[in-house]
Amino acid sequence: MSDTDTAAWAALLRVHAALVPRIDRELQRRCGLPLTWYDVLLELNSAPGRRLSMGELGEVAVVSRTRASRVVDQLVAAGFVSRSSNPEDKRSAYAVITDEGRKVLRAAAPVYLAAIERFYTSHMSAAESRTVAAALEKVLAAGPHT
Amino acid sequence: MSDTDTAAWAALLRVHAALVPRIDRELQRRCGLPLTWYDVLLELNSAPGRRLSMGELGEVAVVSRTRASRVVDQLVAAGFVSRSSNPEDKRSAYAVITDEGRKVLRAAAPVYLAAIERFYTSHMSAAESRTVAAALEKVLAAGPHT
DNA sequence: AGTAACAATGTGCGTGCGCACGCACTTTCC
DNA sequence: GGAAAGTGCGTGCGCACGCACATTGTTACT
Numbered sequence: 001m002s003d004t005d006t007a008a009w010a011a012l013l014r015v016h017a018a019l020v021p022r023i024d025r026e027l028q029r030r031c032g033l034p035l036t037w038y039d040v041l042l043e044l045n046s047a048p049g050r051r052l053s054m055g056e057l058g059e060v061a062v063v064s065r066t067r068a069s070r071v072v073d074q075l076v077a078a079g080f081v082s083r084s085s086n087p088e089d090k091r092s093a094y095a096v097i098t099d100e101g102r103k104v105l106r107a108a109a110p111v112y113l114a115a116i117e118r119f120y121t122s123h124m125s126a127a128e129s130r131t132v133a134a135a136l137e138k139v140l141a142a143g144p145h146t
Numbered sequence: 147m148s149d150t151d152t153a154a155w156a157a158l159l160r161v162h163a164a165l166v167p168r169i170d171r172e173l174q175r176r177c178g179l180p181l182t183w184y185d186v187l188l189e190l191n192s193a194p195g196r197r198l199s200m201g202e203l204g205e206v207a208v209v210s211r212t213r214a215s216r217v218v219d220q221l222v223a224a225g226f227v228s229r230s231s232n233p234e235d236k237r238s239a240y241a242v243i244t245d246e247g248r249k250v251l252r253a254a255a256p257v258y259l260a261a262i263e264r265f266y267t268s269h270m271s272a273a274e275s276r277t278v279a280a281a282l283e284k285v286l287a288a289g290p291h292t
Numbered sequence: 293a294g295t296a297a298c299a300a301t302g303t304g305c306g307t308g309c310g311c312a313c314g315c316a317c318t319t320t321c322c
Numbered sequence: 323g324g325a326a327a328g329t330g331c332g333t334g335c336g337c338a339c340g341c342a343c344a345t346t347g348t349t350a351c352t
Contacts, residue, residue: 011282136157
């Protein structure tokens with residue numbers, strides 16, 4: 001357990017704490033879109049058929065399944081998502097992104113990406129960015145166990 | 147704005163979402179100590195005089211100043227911290243770690259470090275760990291501006 | 293077929309969290 | 323010296339979040 005290991009963890013906590021509110025504000029101010037909404041819309045948009053069940057959404061998105069269900073409620077109220085039941089399993093409920101939702105997502109994307117670059121990746125080299133991505137993805141790949 | 151940049155950001159969000167609850171649970175189960183308490187105690191313990199004003203605590207710790215004030219309330223109730231007023235500025239209130247608090251912190255430290263290694267750094271190489279720490283610290287050093 | 297285990301949701305509830313505000317005190321400026 | 327602006331703190335409030343549970347539907351087993 002080296003010292004840089006704890007430094008790597010502490011830095012991750014601090015960067016998260018500092019940047020998430022900043023980027024969320026930026027997105028909300030310029031697009032009226034909370035970060036959570038963006039995340040959910042992005043996952044729905046890139047999913048096969050542009051739809052996902054609540055369970056799938058909870059797994060793939062950053063939010064929990066429970067939270068995803070409520071965020072979808074809000075997105076439905078805003079007209080960005082519609083619920084549609086799965087004829088093959090009536091327990092499950094699909095969330096489908098609407099055209100309006102895709103429109104808003106396309107409008108927000110450049111703002112989001114610019115914020116990421118401005119607050120985050122512009123402060124590191126391309127090589128560092130690659131290493132960070134690779135290392136963190138390995139952590140994720142390890143899964144809940146171990 | 148390359149693709150690995152967004153990957154580095156997305157991975158950070160996911161790692162945070164996955165690991166923080168896990169480590170918090172571990173710490174709470176084995177030491178009865180929430181992660182927030184640990185963070186605050188750690189900062190207090192390594193501060194000059196083992197004490198910090200609320201404003202300083204809010205800046206140095208991961209939590210906000212407001213939150214820090216409430217966490218200190220809990221820590222006082224638990225006997226790990228005591229409040230002490232600053233004679234030179236009667237507005238401010240110092241939080242001082244008690245001997246009991248230091249004891250609990252020393253007991254929790256190995257558990258915390260082991261959890262970080264187990265869930266986080268054991269999945270990357272030492273070189274990656276160094277790069278991650280260095281890159282994220284540069285992001286932090288950039289500060290709230292820009 | 294019938295029933296018992298299992299799975300996918302949605303929701304009540306408690307907790308964590310930060311913002312906006314007011315109070316007490318300090319500093320600055322006249 | 324006195325008023326006005328500024329600073330540090332604690333707290334009321336509302337939102338975000340996840341857990342535990344109830345509900346509804348599915349599957350497996352006899």
